[in-house]
Amino acid sequence: MPVTRAALEGVKPPVHEQISELQNKIQLLEGDRKAFYENSQWNIKKNKDSISQLRQENKKLHQKLADLLAGEEKVIKAAFQGHPAEQGSVKNKTGEGAIQIINHRLCEKINQLNNLKHQVEIRKRRLEELQLQYSTKTQEINDIQAMEEGNIEAAKTLRTLENRLEKARFKTEEAVRITGMYQKLKAHMQEEAMHFQNKLDALEAEILRLHNELKDLESVNADALHARDAARAQLQTQEENIYRERKLRDKKLKDLKKLTEEKRAQNERAERRQSQKDRVPFGTEDLIKDTQVKKLTILKNRQVMFTAADAFDKIRAATGVTEADDVVACFMAQEETFKHLEEMRIENEESLVRLKEEKDSLFHELEHTKYSGEAHKVGIQNLMKELNDHLKKEEKRRDATQADLDKVNRVLLNAKAGVEHLASKVQHIKLENSRFSSTELNEKASDYVLDLLAQTEEKVLFLMDSLKDQDKKELLRRIEEVEFHSKLERRLPSYNTRVKLPIAQKPDMYYDEEESGEDDADVVTRAALKRQSQQIIDAKTKRRTRYRKKDGKM
Structure with missing residues (x-):
C-alpha cells in the first residue's frame, strides 16, 4: 500500500484516499481468503481421494483376510469332521494355532501310551x-504230599513223640x-517260727506296760471324779444358799413395798383431808401440786435407798464383805469359778470316755493275744504239714514226669538210631538234583534227624522209581542168596572149616601110622557134618519163610 506524503508528515489524508486505501486492503484480504479457500478445498479433495483409496485398500485386505480365515476354517472343519469334541477346542483358531494344539495333544497321548506300555x-x-x-510252590506241595503219603506212619509217630515231649517239658517246668x-513259703514260715516267741514276749511286755498305765489312768480318773463330785456338791450348796437368800430378799422387798403402799395411801388420805380443811383460794393449786410431787419423789428415793441399804446389809452379813466393789468382785469370781469347774467337768468326762475305750481295746487285744497265739501256732503247723504233703505229691509227680521224659528220650534216641541206620544203608546213593546234595548235615543241629x-x-x-521196571521176584531171590551166604558165613562156628576132598595118592613106602594120627584132627567127623548141614537147612528155611511174609504184606 503506497504511503502518501501527508501520512508521512503526520497529516491525515483525505477521506476518498482513506476509502480507496481500505478498499485496496479489502481486496487484498479477499484475495488471500480466496487463495486460502482454494488451497483448503484442494487439500480436502486430496484427502478425500486418499481416504477413498485407503478404504478400498482396507476393504481389499479385509476381503483377503476373510478369504484366508474362511479357507482355514474349512480346512479345520474338514479335518475334525469326525471329532466334534476336539473341534470345539480349535474353534476360531488359525491353522498354525490348531496345529500347535493338535501337536501338544499328540505329545500327551504319546506320553500316556509310553507310560501304559x-x-x-x-x-x-x-x-x-x-x-x-x-x-515252585506247587512242586513243593506235591513233593511234600508225596513224602507224607510215603511216610505217614513215621511222621505221625514223630509228631506224637514231639507232642508228648513238649507236654512233659511244660509239666516239668x-x-x-x-x-x-x-x-520259699517253707523258708519264710521257718524264719517266722524262729522269731515268733520273741514277738510274743514283746507283745506280752507291751500289754503289761499298757495295763500298768491303765491302772495309773484309772487312779487319776478316780481323783478327777472325786474332785468333780466335791465341786458339784459345793456348787449345789452355794446355789441353794443363794436361792434361799434371794427368796428371803424377795419376801422382804414385798413386805417393804406393802408398807410403802400403805404409808403412801395414809399420806394421800391425810393430805386430802388437809386440803379439804384448808380450802386454799383459786390459783394456788399448781403450787400445792408441785410441792406434793416433790414430796412423793423424795419419799420414793428414800424408800429405794432404804431397800438398797437393807439388801446390802443382808449381803454383807452373808458374805462377810463390807464394800460394794468387793461384793461385786466376789460374785464375778464365783461366776468364773463356776465356768472353770464346768470346763474341768467336761474335760474329765471326755478323758474318762477315752480311757474306757482304750481299756476295752487293750482288754480285747489281751484276750485275743492269749487265745490266738496257740491257735496261730497250730495253724502254722497244719499249714506246714499240708505244704509238706503237697511238696511230696509234686515230687512224686516230678519223678513220674522225669521217668516219662527219659522214656521219650530213649524212644527219640532209638528213632534217631533207626534213621541213621537207614541212612547208612543208602549213603552210597548220590542225588544230583536234591536240596541236600550241596550241603552237609550238622549232627549238632536241632533238625538234624528231620533233614536226615x-x-x-x-x-x-x-530207588523205588529206578526199580519200577525191574522184576521184583528175581531181585528178591538175588537178595536172599546174598544175605543167606553172608549170614551163613557170619554164623559159622570157629571149629567149622572147609572140607578138603581126599586126593588119590600112592601110599608112601615110608608111611607111618603114628604120623597119620596127627592128620586126623583136620578131618570132619560125621556128627559135625550132620549138625552143620542141619544148621544150613534151618537157616535157609527161616529166611524163606520171612521173605514170604514180606511178600504177602507187599
Whole structure:
C-alpha cells in the first residue's frame, strides 16, 4: 500500500484516499481468503481421494483376510469332521494355532501310551515272577504230599513223640516253679517260727506296760471324779444358799413395798383431808401440786435407798464383805469359778470316755493275744504239714514226669538210631538234583534227624522209581542168596572149616601110622557134618519163610 506524503508528515489524508486505501486492503484480504479457500478445498479433495483409496485398500485386505480365515476354517472343519469334541477346542483358531494344539495333544497321548506300555511290561514281569513262584510252590506241595503219603506212619509217630515231649517239658517246668514257690513259703514260715516267741514276749511286755498305765489312768480318773463330785456338791450348796437368800430378799422387798403402799395411801388420805380443811383460794393449786410431787419423789428415793441399804446389809452379813466393789468382785469370781469347774467337768468326762475305750481295746487285744497265739501256732503247723504233703505229691509227680521224659528220650534216641541206620544203608546213593546234595548235615543241629530222614526218603523214592521196571521176584531171590551166604558165613562156628576132598595118592613106602594120627584132627567127623548141614537147612528155611511174609504184606 503506497504511503502518501501527508501520512508521512503526520497529516491525515483525505477521506476518498482513506476509502480507496481500505478498499485496496479489502481486496487484498479477499484475495488471500480466496487463495486460502482454494488451497483448503484442494487439500480436502486430496484427502478425500486418499481416504477413498485407503478404504478400498482396507476393504481389499479385509476381503483377503476373510478369504484366508474362511479357507482355514474349512480346512479345520474338514479335518475334525469326525471329532466334534476336539473341534470345539480349535474353534476360531488359525491353522498354525490348531496345529500347535493338535501337536501338544499328540505329545500327551504319546506320553500316556509310553507310560501304559511301561506299566504293561512291569505287570508282565510281575506275572512271570508270580507264575514261577506258583509253579515252585506247587512242586513243593506235591513233593511234600508225596513224602507224607510215603511216610505217614513215621511222621505221625514223630509228631506224637514231639507232642508228648513238649507236654512233659511244660509239666516239668511247672513242677519246678511250684516247688520253688513252696520252698520259699517253707523258708519264710521257718524264719517266722524262729522269731515268733520273741514277738510274743514283746507283745506280752507291751500289754503289761499298757495295763500298768491303765491302772495309773484309772487312779487319776478316780481323783478327777472325786474332785468333780466335791465341786458339784459345793456348787449345789452355794446355789441353794443363794436361792434361799434371794427368796428371803424377795419376801422382804414385798413386805417393804406393802408398807410403802400403805404409808403412801395414809399420806394421800391425810393430805386430802388437809386440803379439804384448808380450802386454799383459786390459783394456788399448781403450787400445792408441785410441792406434793416433790414430796412423793423424795419419799420414793428414800424408800429405794432404804431397800438398797437393807439388801446390802443382808449381803454383807452373808458374805462377810463390807464394800460394794468387793461384793461385786466376789460374785464375778464365783461366776468364773463356776465356768472353770464346768470346763474341768467336761474335760474329765471326755478323758474318762477315752480311757474306757482304750481299756476295752487293750482288754480285747489281751484276750485275743492269749487265745490266738496257740491257735496261730497250730495253724502254722497244719499249714506246714499240708505244704509238706503237697511238696511230696509234686515230687512224686516230678519223678513220674522225669521217668516219662527219659522214656521219650530213649524212644527219640532209638528213632534217631533207626534213621541213621537207614541212612547208612543208602549213603552210597548220590542225588544230583536234591536240596541236600550241596550241603552237609550238622549232627549238632536241632533238625538234624528231620533233614536226615528227608534225605533218606528222597533216596528211597529214587530207588523205588529206578526199580519200577525191574522184576521184583528175581531181585528178591538175588537178595536172599546174598544175605543167606553172608549170614551163613557170619554164623559159622570157629571149629567149622572147609572140607578138603581126599586126593588119590600112592601110599608112601615110608608111611607111618603114628604120623597119620596127627592128620586126623583136620578131618570132619560125621556128627559135625550132620549138625552143620542141619544148621544150613534151618537157616535157609527161616529166611524163606520171612521173605514170604514180606511178600504177602507187599
